[in-house]
Structures are given as C-alpha cells and as structure tokens.
Amino acid sequence: MSYRALATRPLLTLAGVTVAARLPVAMAPLAVVLLVRERPGGYSIGATLAAVYVVGEVVGASVLGPRLKAVRARPALAAGLAVGALAFAGLALCAGAHPVVLGALAALAGGAPGAVPGGTRALLTSMVEESAVAKAFSADAILSYGIWAASPAVATGLALGLDPVVPMYLAAGLMAAAGAGLWALPAGWPADEGDRGGVSMARTLAAAWPLYVTGAAGLSLLALAELVLPALLEQRGVAVGWAGPLLAAYSVAAAVGAYVYGLRTWPGNPSRQSLVLLVGVSLVVAAIALVPEMLWIGVGLVVAGVCQSGVQIARSLSLKEALPKSAFAAGYSLMYASVGAGYAASAVLAGVVQSVAAPSTAILWGAGMCLGLVGVAAVGERGKLVPSGL
Structure with a gap:
C-alpha cells in the first residue's frame, strides 16, 4: 500500500484536525516565554509557565485519557479542545495579570486537551486497515515533525513581528477549529468492552x-x-x-x-x-x-x-x-x-x-x-x- 492510498477524505480531515490540535501544543512553551519576556524577570517567569504547561499536559493525558469512552469519545475530545481554546484566549486577554493567574491558565491550556493526542491516535488506528497501520503511523509522524519544525518560526514571527498575544489567539482559534472538525469524523472507534478478559x-x-x-x-x-x-x-x-x-x-x-x-x-x-x-x-x-x-x-x-x-x-x-x-x-x-x-x-x-x-x-x-x-x-x-x- 502506498502513501497515496491514505489520501482519503476522512483521513485528510483527521490530518487537518491533528494539525489544528497539535500546532498550539508545539507553539505553547516558546509562546508563553515571548508573552511575558518584557516583564521584569520575564524569561524566568516564562520558563516557569512553560514548565507548568507541560505538567498540565502530563496530568491531563494521565487523568483524562483513560476515561475516554471508545464508541462516544467525540464529545469529551471536543470539550477538552474547547476549554483549551478558552484558556489560550485567557492567556492573551490576561497577558499582564499576576503570574499565578497565568500559571493557572497555562496549566488548563495544557491539561484540558490532554486526552486529544491519545484519542486521535486511536481514531486513526480504527480508520485504516490493519495492513496499513504502520504506514498511517509513519504519515502521522511526518505530520508531527513538520508541525514541530514550523512551530518555533510561527510563534516567534507572530510574537515579534505583530504582538506577543497573537500566538495565543492563533492557538485558541486552532483548538476551536480542531474541536469543530471532530464532528466531520467518526464519533469514536469500535471496541468490545469485554475484550480484556476480565482484567481491569x-x-x-x-x-x-x-x-x-x-x-x-x-x-x-x-x-x-x-x-x-x-x-x-x-x-x-x-x-x-x-x-x-x-x-x-x-x-x-x-x-x-x-x-x-x-x-x-x-x-x-x-x-x-x-x-x-x-x-x-x-x-x-x-x-x-x-x-x-x-x-x-x-x-x-x-x-x-x-x-x-x-x-x-x-x-x-x-x-x-x-x-x-x-x-x-x-x-x-x-x-x-x-x-x-x-x-x-x-x-x-x-x-x-x-x-x-x-x-x-x-x-x-x-x-x-x-x-x-x-x-x-x-x-x-x-x-x-x-x-x-x-
């Protein structure tokens, strides 16, 4: 099977949702540093906010991912993206707020969509034939590395060329778009809840x-x-x-x-x-x-x-x-x-x-x-x- 065979409308839609959901994640650590860099001690505050964001991601993925229901995952994924979008917008609107407020928003921006990477990967697995899973994962990795290669330039260019809040607004818009895009995809993926043989x-x-x-x-x-x-x-x-x-x-x-x-x-x-x-x-x-x-x-x-x-x-x-x-x-x-x-x-x-x-x-x-x-x-x-x- 060639990579071209993966270029179906459902998989291209999923790829679009993936880009919209992952680019904010890739931009966030650098973007929060640029958001506060002109404050006294801005780089130190920014590094702390970036760390808080990553911790939020880890906690969100650990807590929310295992709670996804296979056949009806879409509402939970969309809700997480919506809250993440609001948190990024909050970072832009409250750019001058106390660092504790920004830290809470950064943690929410990282944690709320925490189940999305696992959910979209499970969705991808269900949307291709078993023989094409390895190639689909390869295509997904290509997409991811492209996003991570582009994100520093996007965050820096927007923050320094326009305004430090612009990357946050972009992240909010992209997450909102990713949430909307989920409704063009299957609501979940097939799963027999009894296939674990009684193991929790x-x-x-x-x-x-x-x-x-x-x-x-x-x-x-x-x-x-x-x-x-x-x-x-x-x-x-x-x-x-x-x-x-x-x-x-x-x-x-x-x-x-x-x-x-x-x-x-x-x-x-x-x-x-x-x-x-x-x-x-x-x-x-x-x-x-x-x-x-x-x-x-x-x-x-x-x-x-x-x-x-x-x-x-x-x-x-x-x-x-x-x-x-x-x-x-x-x-x-x-x-x-x-x-x-x-x-x-x-x-x-x-x-x-x-x-x-x-x-x-x-x-x-x-x-x-x-x-x-x-x-x-x-x-x-x-x-x-x-x-x-x-």
Whole structure:
C-alpha cells in the first residue's frame, strides 16, 4: 500500500484536525516565554509557565485519557479542545495579570486537551486497515515533525513581528477549529468492552509499562538536543544562532526517517526495533557531546533524527499490539504523558548538571540516563507485556 492510498477524505480531515490540535501544543512553551519576556524577570517567569504547561499536559493525558469512552469519545475530545481554546484566549486577554493567574491558565491550556493526542491516535488506528497501520503511523509522524519544525518560526514571527498575544489567539482559534472538525469524523472507534478478559483497565495499562519507559527515554534525548545545544555550540566556539538551523535539520531528518520507515517491513518486531534504535540514538547523542566541530554535530543530529522517528513509530505499533482495542486511547494517552515526563526529567537533569559542569557533560549524563531507561525497558519486555489477545 502506498502513501497515496491514505489520501482519503476522512483521513485528510483527521490530518487537518491533528494539525489544528497539535500546532498550539508545539507553539505553547516558546509562546508563553515571548508573552511575558518584557516583564521584569520575564524569561524566568516564562520558563516557569512553560514548565507548568507541560505538567498540565502530563496530568491531563494521565487523568483524562483513560476515561475516554471508545464508541462516544467525540464529545469529551471536543470539550477538552474547547476549554483549551478558552484558556489560550485567557492567556492573551490576561497577558499582564499576576503570574499565578497565568500559571493557572497555562496549566488548563495544557491539561484540558490532554486526552486529544491519545484519542486521535486511536481514531486513526480504527480508520485504516490493519495492513496499513504502520504506514498511517509513519504519515502521522511526518505530520508531527513538520508541525514541530514550523512551530518555533510561527510563534516567534507572530510574537515579534505583530504582538506577543497573537500566538495565543492563533492557538485558541486552532483548538476551536480542531474541536469543530471532530464532528466531520467518526464519533469514536469500535471496541468490545469485554475484550480484556476480565482484567481491569488499570492492570491492562500497567502491564505495558516497559513501553511507557521507552517513551520517556525517547523524548529525554530530544530535550537534550533542544535545551543543551545552544550552550554546547557556545562551548565549541560556534555562534549560538546555528542552534535553530541545526534543530530544523533534526526535524526534517526525522520526517524523512518516518517516511522511509513506512515504505517497507523491517526485521524484528516493533518492540525490538524501538529498543535497538533508542540505543543507537543514545550513542549518537553521546558522540555529539564529544565531537569538536559544528559539521559533525549537525551530522549527528541528522542521524539521531532519522532514528528517533523510527523509535516513535515502532513504539506506537508495539503499544497497539500490547493492548486491546478498548484500551487504545488510554494507552496512547499514557504514552503521551510518559513522553512529557521524560522531557521534563531530562530538562531538570540538564539544568542541574550544567550548573556544575560543561554542557557536553550534561549531554553525556542525559545519554546515560536514556541508556539506563532502555535497559529497564528491555528487562521488563522479556515477560511483562500483555499479549494483544488479552
């Protein structure tokens, strides 16, 4: 099956909803920094608001995702997007308010739509034939990396070129549009509530814990690339302005990697692929910390991007195999939460290490943490994953 076969009206509609729902999420951390940067201590306040937003995402995905009802998920997803849209609009309207007010709005903007990533992924799974799921996940990854590559430029261009509140209004409008777009899609996805064999939802989700660990490990590396790269370039005597183009190259490489992954069937099962690729990405990131020239840093980021997209797709396929249909949305939501937790943990580790050591050392510590998580997941996957027929 070719990628062109995915270009049906329902799937293109879902792609539009996905873009409208994800672009605000991708813009938000940078947009909240730009919103308050001109205040006294604005960058510190902005960093705190960005962290609060991410925490809101993690909590929202963990709490709301498992509560989605498969066959009638649409009202809950639309409500979450509507509240998120109002919260983003509130950030724009209350830009001069006390930081506590902005923090509450940021947490709501991140948390209210927390079930949407898992819900849309479950919807995508139900809208394609089983043989096309891997290719659909690849296309979804290409879309995601394109969004993440474009979001910094969109947020910065609007905030600096027009007004710092404009990205917030755009995010509000996009989330509202995504909520409206859901009504052009199926109301949910088929699920036999008895397909867990009497096992509770909590136990079903908990049995897939090694996959959530790989999710945390995967994005911990992205956090290193985004947060430590400017300091690493400065350490190497390279202009910090190169960080933007290098990260853009990473995103483009990841999109290419996602495309290539979907072209054929690869050796090994998705779980094995995910672990092997994660080890590869960890080693490449560690090498980036050691090479002295920007050219090799760029090459390393490109290789890491290609492998990272394979990790993301293989992880999604593994989760689909490990869970029954009735747990898809909850499982994808918990994966989303674990990814956010991994990003946050790596950011904290990088900050702590950089306070006492060089940026290159922080990257090495982060790569070591990722390899440790991969080891834990590998041990767990030897006997703890639930068969897909549970």
